Each structure stands twice: as C-alpha cells, then as structure tokens.
Amino acid sequence: MKARISRRRAPADGVSGTVSAEFSAWLRTAWIRAYRGQNSAVLIVAMLATIAVFAVLLHGTGYLTVGNFVGIVRQTTVISIMAVATVFVISAGEIDLSIAAVVPVAGYALGLLLPRFGLIPAVAIALACGAAIGLVNGLITVRLHMPSFVVTLGMLGLLQGVAQVPTNTLAVIVDDRTFTFIFGSGSLGPIPVLVLWTLGTLVLGYLVLVWTPAGKAVLATGANVNAARFSGIRTDLVKVAVLVASGTAGALGGLLYVGQYHGARYDLGSSDLLTVIAAAIIGGTALSGGKGSVVGAVVGSLLLGAVNNGLIILGLSVPQQLMFRGGIIIAAVVLSSRARRRRR
Amino acid sequence: MSDDSDHALDMTAISKRFGPTLVLDDVTFRVRPGRIHGLVGHNGAGKSTLMKIALGAVPPSTGTVSVGGRRLTFSRPAEARTAGAGMVLQELSLVPTLSVVDNIFLNAERTGPFGTIAGRAERREARSLLEELGITGVPPSALVGDLSIAQQQMVEIAKAFRLGRRLLILDEPTAPLSRQEVARLFELVRQAAALGTGIVFITHHLREIFEVCDEVTVLRGGREVLSAGTSETSLDEVVAALVGGSLRVIEAGGTGPSPSGRPPVLEVEGLTVRGKLEDISFSLAPGEIVGVAGLAGSGRTTLLQALFGAIRPDRGRVRLDGARYRPRGPAGAIARGAFLVPEDRHVHGVILEHTIEQNVVLPVLRELRRLCFFSARAAGRAVERILATLDVRATGRHQVVQELSGGNQQKVVFSKALLSRPRVLLLDEPTFGVDVQTAAEVIRRVRQEVATGRAAVWVSSDLTELLQVSDRILVLADGGIRRVLRRGSVDFTEEALLHAMQRAGGRSERGQGEAT
Numbered sequence: 001m002k003a004r005i006s007r008r009r010a011p012a013d014g015v016s017g018t019v020s021a022e023f024s025a026w027l028r029t030a031w032i033r034a035y036r037g038q039n040s041a042v043l044i045v046a047m048l049a050t051i052a053v054f055a056v057l058l059h060g061t062g063y064l065t066v067g068n069f070v071g072i073v074r075q076t077t078v079i080s081i082m083a084v085a086t087v088f089v090i091s092a093g094e095i096d097l098s099i100a101a102v103v104p105v106a107g108y109a110l111g112l113l114l115p116r117f118g119l120i121p122a123v124a125i126a127l128a129c130g131a132a133i134g135l136v137n138g139l140i141t142v143r144l145h146m147p148s149f150v151v152t153l154g155m156l157g158l159l160q161g162v163a164q165v166p167t168n169t170l171a172v173i174v175d176d177r178t179f180t181f182i183f184g185s186g187s188l189g190p191i192p193v194l195v196l197w198t199l200g201t202l203v204l205g206y207l208v209l210v211w212t213p214a215g216k217a218v219l220a221t222g223a224n225v226n227a228a229r230f231s232g233i234r235t236d237l238v239k240v241a242v243l244v245a246s247g248t249a250g251a252l253g254g255l256l257y258v259g260q261y262h263g264a265r266y267d268l269g270s271s272d273l274l275t276v277i278a279a280a281i282i283g284g285t286a287l288s289g290g291k292g293s294v295v296g297a298v299v300g301s302l303l304l305g306a307v308n309n310g311l312i313i314l315g316l317s318v319p320q321q322l323m324f325r326g327g328i329i330i331a332a333v334v335l336s337s338r339a340r341r342r343r344r
Numbered sequence: 345m346s347d348d349s350d351h352a353l354d355m356t357a358i359s360k361r362f363g364p365t366l367v368l369d370d371v372t373f374r375v376r377p378g379r380i381h382g383l384v385g386h387n388g389a390g391k392s393t394l395m396k397i398a399l400g401a402v403p404p405s406t407g408t409v410s411v412g413g414r415r416l417t418f419s420r421p422a423e424a425r426t427a428g429a430g431m432v433l434q435e436l437s438l439v440p441t442l443s444v445v446d447n448i449f450l451n452a453e454r455t456g457p458f459g460t461i462a463g464r465a466e467r468r469e470a471r472s473l474l475e476e477l478g479i480t481g482v483p484p485s486a487l488v489g490d491l492s493i494a495q496q497q498m499v500e501i502a503k504a505f506r507l508g509r510r511l512l513i514l515d516e517p518t519a520p521l522s523r524q525e526v527a528r529l530f531e532l533v534r535q536a537a538a539l540g541t542g543i544v545f546i547t548h549h550l551r552e553i554f555e556v557c558d559e560v561t562v563l564r565g566g567r568e569v570l571s572a573g574t575s576e577t578s579l580d581e582v583v584a585a586l587v588g589g590s591l592r593v594i595e596a597g598g599t600g601p602s603p604s605g606r607p608p609v610l611e612v613e614g615l616t617v618r619g620k621l622e623d624i625s626f627s628l629a630p631g632e633i634v635g636v637a638g639l640a641g642s643g644r645t646t647l648l649q650a651l652f653g654a655i656r657p658d659r660g661r662v663r664l665d666g667a668r669y670r671p672r673g674p675a676g677a678i679a680r681g682a683f684l685v686p687e688d689r690h691v692h693g694v695i696l697e698h699t700i701e702q703n704v705v706l707p708v709l710r711e712l713r714r715l716c717f718f719s720a721r722a723a724g725r726a727v728e729r730i731l732a733t734l735d736v737r738a739t740g741r742h743q744v745v746q747e748l749s750g751g752n753q754q755k756v757v758f759s760k761a762l763l764s765r766p767r768v769l770l771l772d773e774p775t776f777g778v779d780v781q782t783a784a785e786v787i788r789r790v791r792q793e794v795a796t797g798r799a800a801v802w803v804s805s806d807l808t809e810l811l812q813v814s815d816r817i818l819v820l821a822d823g824g825i826r827r828v829l830r831r832g833s834v835d836f837t838e839e840a841l842l843h844a845m846q847r848a849g850g851r852s853e854r855g856q857g858e859a860t
Contacts, residue, residue, distance in 0.1 A: 212713075212718050215718070216705065216718060217706075217709065220702070224691075227692055229673070230692045232675045232677075232706065233706060290698065291697070
C-alpha cells in the first residue's frame with residue numbers, strides 16, 4: 001500500500017504552526033516526493049540543483065550572498081503576489097489569464113489619479129479597478145456558465161487595449177515619495193518593503209487557504225464542484241470571490257511595479273502571466289483544481305527568480321532567458337500532470 | 345473434466361499478495377462455456393482482483409489462469425483479450441459523441457485497403473452482432489449519447505462480446521437499471537450464454553443470482569467460501585456464506601411515526617417541476633420514514649433534488665417544521681435542516697481526491713470556526729466521533745476517500761449527512777452498490793436518527809428494502825404519485841408495489857427525468 005506522505009501535520013496549538021515550521025516540513029516532504037519521483041517536487045529539486053550549479057559557476061560574483069537573495073525576493077514580489085492569488089483561482093477549478101493584464105490598468109489608474117485625489121483614494125480606486133475586473137470575469141463565468149479560460153482570455157485582450165487608451169501608450173511618471181516608499185523602494189530598518197509585501201501575502205494567503213472555512217470551500221469547489229454544492233458550499237460565490245481576489249492581486253501588482261519604476265507604462269507585467277502560472281504549478285498546485293499550496297507558489301516564484309537572476313549574471317540575453325523560462329514551464333506542466341496520472 | 349479446454353475460464357489455486365495483505369487465498373474459479381456463473385462477495389472480498397487476474401491485467405502470486413483453454417503468461421496486457429475475454433465495467437466506457445458502430449469498433453476498426461475505416465463492413469458486422477444478441481431498438485448509426493443508460497449498456501456488452509466470445513465478465517451490470525431493464529438484460533445475458541460464451545456475473549443483488557445464473561461462487565476475505573450450482577443451494581445459504589455466520593438480521597418494521605397530534609416535519613403541497621414532477625403532495629410526521637418507489641425516470645431523484653434546493657420547483661409550497669421552506673440552493677437547504685444523500689456518490693457525494701476529514705467537514709465548515717479560523721481540533725473531534733459511530737473502515741480520518749471501498753465511501757457520505765444534524769434526511773438509493781452489512785448499518789442509523797423526532801424520505805429501487813424500512817411508500821410514475829401503500833395494510837407487499845409501478849405504465853427509459 002502506498003504511504004501517504006502529503007498528509008497535513010496535526011496542528012500543535014490552534015494556528016501556532018508557524019510558517020517557517022510549515023515551510024521546513026513542506027521542504028522535507030517535497031524532498032521525499034522528489035526522491036520517489038512524485039509530483040512537481042522533482043522540478044523544485046531540479047531547480048535547487050540548478051541554483052547550486054549557478055552558485056559554483058558564479059562563485060565570487062556575489063550570487064550566493066544575502067544581498068543578492070534579498071534582491072531576488074524584491075524582483076519577484078509582484079510575481080509572488082499574483083502567484084498566491086492564482087493558487088486560489090486554480091484550486092477553485094478556474095483560471096485567470098487576465099491577472100497580469102490588470103497590472104498596467106491599475107498602474108495608470110494610480111498614476112493619473114494620484115496628483116488629483118491624493119494617495120489613499122488613488123490606491124483605493126486602483127485596487128477597486130482590479131476587483132471590478134475580477135467581478136466582471138466572475139459574473140460572466142458563473143451567470144453565463146462560461147469557462148473562465150475563455151472569459152479571462154477575452155478580458156486579457158480587452159485590458160491590453162484599455163491600457164493604451166488613457167495616455168496613448170505614453171508613460172506616466174509617479175514621484176510621490178510616500179507612494180514610492182510604501183510600494184517600491186522603501187524599507188523598514190534593514191527590511192525592504194517589497195520583502196514585507198511578499199511575506200504579508202504569503203501569510204495571508206496561507207492562513208486563508210489552510211485555516212479558514214473559505215479556503216476549504218475553495219479546494220472543495222475545485223476538486224468536485226457538484227459534491228461541493230451538494231455539501232452546502234456556495235460554489236458560484238467561491239468562483240466569483242477567487243476571481244475578484246485575483247483581479248485585486250493584479251492591481252496590487254500594478255501598484256508595486258509603479259512604486260518600483262516610479263511610473264506607469266502600458267507594458268508593465270506583460271510577460272508575467274506565464275511566470276505566475278508556472279510559479280503556482282511548480283509549487284504543487286494542481287491544474288485540475290482541488291489542490292493548492294500558497295507556500296509552494298511563493299517558493300516557486302523565488303526559485304524561478306533565482307534561476308532567472310543566475311541566467312542574467314551568466315550573461316544570457318533576454319531572448320535566451322525567455323526560452324529557458326518557457327522550457328521550465330513546459331517541464332512543470334508535464335511533471336505535474338505525470339504525477340497526477342501516477343496517483344490514479 | 346479438469347482438462348483446460350473444457351472451460352471458458354479456468355483459474356486454479358490463485359493467490360495474490362499486495363504487500364503484507366493476502367487479497368486472494370488459494371481461490372479456484374472455473375466457468376464453463378455457455379454457463380452463467382455468479383460471483384458475489386462484499387466490497388474488498390477480492391472479486392475485482394480475481395477478475396483483473398482473469399483478464400491478465402494483474403499477475404497472480406501463485407496459481408494458473410487459462411482463458412478458452414489458453415494459458416496466460418501475463419507478459420502483455422492484451423493477452424486475455426486475444427484469448428477471447430471481454431469485460432463490461434460498472435462505469436461505461438463508451439464515447440457519447442460517437443455512433444454505436446464506431447463505439448463497437450473503437451480501437452479495433454475494420455480497415456479497407458488504404459487503411460481507411462471500412463464503414464459498410466463495420467455497419468454490417470455491427471448489425472449482425474446486435475441481431476445475434478437479440479438487441480433490438482438500438483439503431484447502429486445512433487449516437488451513444490442519445491441512448492438510455494440501459495441501451496448504452498447493451499452496446500457495451502455487444503462491444504465486449506465481439507472480442508470476448510469465450511468469456512464475458514459483467515461487473516454489476518444491473519446496478520444502474522430499473523427492474524424492467526434488468527429483465528431485458530437477463531435475456532441478453534442468456535442469449536450470449538446460448539452462443540457458447542462463459543459468463544461471469546458480478547452482483548450485489550443476490551436474488552438475481554438465482555434468477556439468471558447457473559452457478560454461484562461466494563468470496564469472503566479473499567477465500568472461496570461457497571461454490572455450487574444455483575439449483576443445489578439457496579438464498580439463505582449464499583447469504584450465510586457471504587456474511588460468515590454473523591448475519592445481522594434487520595428486523596422488519598419501522599419504528600413507526602408518532603401518532604397524529606405532533607405537527608409534521610415536512611409538508612409538501614402541489615410541488616411541480618415542469619416536465620418532471622407533477623403536483624406532488626405529502627407530509628412527513630416526526631419519526632417517519634417515507635419510501636419512494638418508482639422506475640428510473642419516474643421523477644424520484646427530481647423530487648429529492650427539488651426538496652434539497654438543487655432544482656428550483658416551478659410551483660408548489662413546502663413547509664419545514666411549520667415554516668415556509670423555499671431554499672435557493674443546497675446551501676440554504678442545509679442551513680434549514682435538510683440533507684441529501686445523493687444517488688451518484690462519485691459525482692455528488694464525495695470528493696474522491698480529498699481526505700475523509702476534508703469531505704466530512706464541508707457541510708459544517710462554519711460551525712467549526714473559532715474566531716474566524718477553522719479549528720482543526722474541533723473538526724478532528726467531530727469527525728472522529730462520527731466515524732466511530734458509523735464504523736468506517738479506514739486507516740484514519742486523513743485517508744483519501746478514493747482508497748476506500750464503495751461501502752465505506754457511502755459511510756463517509758452518511759457522516760456528512762449526520763454531522764449536519766438534519767431535520768429531514770433525503771436519501772437517494774442510500775444502499776446502492778454497498779455490501780449487505782453496510783446496508784444494514786445504514787438502515788439502522790437512519791432509524792436511530794428518525795427516532796429522535798426527525799424524518800426521512802427514502803428512494804430505492806430495491807423493493808424489499810423499501811418494504812423493510814418504510815412506514816409508507818409513495819409510488820411515483822411519470823412525475824406523479826400513483827399510489828400510497830401503508831405499513832400494516834394487506835397490500836404492503838412487493839407484488840402490490842410492482843403492480844402499482846407497472847400499472848402506471850412508467851417510462852422504462854432513464855435519462856429523461858433524471859437530470860442531475
């Protein structure tokens with residue numbers, strides 16, 4: 001008989017199972033799964049190995065320093081945040097292809113509104129834009145019984161157009177100090193705010209998915225929507241909610257890019273969609289729904305970032321990086337679906 | 345006699361070990377050509393493993409297997425098939441968007457000189473195959489998706505029969521069928537046997553064994569405990585062998601509804617779902633179990649789903665505990681105190697890939713919340729308690745439901761239902777595909793629940809079971825109540841029930857009124 005290794009640990013006391021303990025336990029089971037050739041853990045181990053190779057190759061270039069690692073965390077903040085939201089969407093059996101297309105829309109909303117309305121209203125409206133886009137995605141999906149794949153694919157195209165309208169593809173500069181501090185270059189003591197954003201999203205996503213009824217409802221909906229509905233879960237509400245969360249996460253990503261680059265451009269986040277989905281899948285979220293890991297998605301995002309960072313230091317060109325990343329994504333999907341087949 | 349070629353299937357001294365567990369222990373199982381051989385046993389008794397070995401899918405640890413006189417070497421999976429063995433699984437394997445002909449020849453197409461499909465030859469062969477088996481009313485060019493479940497099953501049998509002329513294994517073929525359809529299936533099976541095919545007939549319905557089989561073998565705990573001609577044994581003997589002497593007799597007779605005076609739990613008045621249910625009225629007293637009899641398509645599933653809020657009724661009034669009850673969905677129904685144990689366990693009942701605990705807590709997620717977080721401790725306690733009372737056989741509450749036997753999966757569904765403490769239990773074929781003991785436990789538990797002033801609606805196609813559990817039986821046909829039988833009256837019998845169902849002239853086809 002097959003031993004179950006992925007069994008969740010019994011929580012010690014309520015919620016006090018800390019993220020770091022959870023992470024080390026997760027790493028351990030990931031290692032065991034990889035050792036047995038199960039799941040996407042193979043890929044994580046492969047990527048850890050790649051990083052080790054980089055560490056050797058790039059010895060003396062500062063690749064393996066704390067500074068570089070913090071840099072990687074900062075660079076991947078937006079990816080991590082959107083990947084966490086994507087875990088919820090995919091776990092609920094849906095997909096949001098428009099998540100990264102929300103980024104420039106929210107960016108422009110902020111850039112154009114900030115001078116006129118001030119910081120807090122501008123941020124609120126930008127986030128509300130993302131939520132509203134998610135709501136539209138959700139309502140069309142649920143009310144008209146459309147696959148979210150099609151709905152959000154359409155929304156992706158629509159938003160790409162929308163992002164070019166307000167300024168006719170011109171960039172908008174944002175130099176509000178408070179804004180760029182909170183959403184970009186600031187730091188609290190030695191800790192950059194971007195690291196805190198990643199950490200905050202990680203903790204929030206983890207708590208919601210694992211420790212709230214809402215998280216259980218999401219997983220149940222994705223695993224078997226009929227059984228979930230017959231168990232009293234409002235599956236339509238769940239689907240709308242995850243898509244709203246996803247749109248909001250895309251908008252937050254937009255704010256964070258604007259904060260980092262001190263301005264909004266129409267092509268912000270334009271290459272992020274694949275990376276975001278790849279991070280979620282590498283982290284162990286099943287494309288078929290019903291199974292997701294927030295911690296895994298953030299680890300996946302960081303690993304992708306670390307590999308990318310190594311490729312840059314190695315001197316690979318942008319096209320070469322893109323090809324490498326595409327290959328990783330295909331490998332991730334292949335491995336995760338292979339693992340699923342083997343379980344059957 | 346022991347010459348291999350005498351047998352369609354000859355399995356001698358088969359043992360099979362999976363890790364530490366001995367799944368089959370020295371089982372000898374022989375099927376002669378032209379005979380129908382019943383195979384019965386509880387879930388987990390080793391039936392499936394034995395049949396997988398017969399089909400060459402799994403090698404035995406020890407013992408030998410011959411199909412149609414050809415010894416299997418277990419070197420390649422198609423071996424048994426080329427020796428002439430075919431199997432019809434519980435889940436049909438037809439492609440709904442292809443025609444009957446295309447399905448019969450799927451993956452074994454007749455091809456013309458250029459590798460193209462020889463459509464005319466296939467159609468001709470399909471027609472003669474259907475004719476040979478006495479299958480009428482199934483046009484070879486029809487799309488399988490347009491056929492009723494019973495017709496689809498016939499196509500499936502024809503498909504298996506085309507290659508499995510020596511040995512045909514039918515795994516619970518009667519489970520999805522209504523009684524009339526079962527009779528037609530039996531004719532088909534007898535016809536196949538008359539053509540010289542040896543047939544293995546797996547079923548949970550023991551009466552069927554005596555209706556259609558020539559021989560019967562009973563497996564218990566991986567051992568062969570009875571093997572005899574059906575004329576030499578009896579139902580009682582088979583039941584005794586099946587349960588191993590520890591038969592728990594279900595005492596006939598419900599606990600009985602409390603006499604008038606106490607207000608009814610549920611009152612249904614003029615409930616109508618266009619095209620499916622017509623003007624249904626009845627009420628449920630505290631402590632009462634009301635049975636619903638009817639052929640598939642009679643509206644029985646629609647009735648339960650309408651009461652559960654899964655289908656919105658077009659007309660009618662329902663009152664639950666005296667208050668207006670009109671749930672907008674299952675969530676609302678559960679909140680008001682109704683719970684449906686659905687007919688199709690795998691579609692509506694459980695999430696197979698999730699653990700027992702993840703499944704069981706779903707209806708009560710909110711109650712298990714402490715502050716705003718889900719309390720694993722409270723959940724664990726509640727789940728452990730309910731699993732213990734239902735005697736679920738699992739390694740623990742974290743076992744994945746997929747790994748459980750059918751009976752234990754059904755107990756998981758029941759755990760969900762009981763944990764939400766419903767006022768009205770809506771049961772759609774609650775003992776479907778489960779073993780005798782689990783069925784008895786289900787009945788016992790429902791009685792217990794109902795005895796505390798709740799009520800239940802029990803839909804079943806097993807009439808004996810209905811007569812056993814119900815205080816009253818509503819006979820449904822074509823979406824309307826045709827007759828009501830009361831316990832204690834002279835016509836509270838299987839014959840009367842059957843008669844009432846027939847008289848109504850119910851559609852024998854499924855799929856029209858049984859939308860999910």
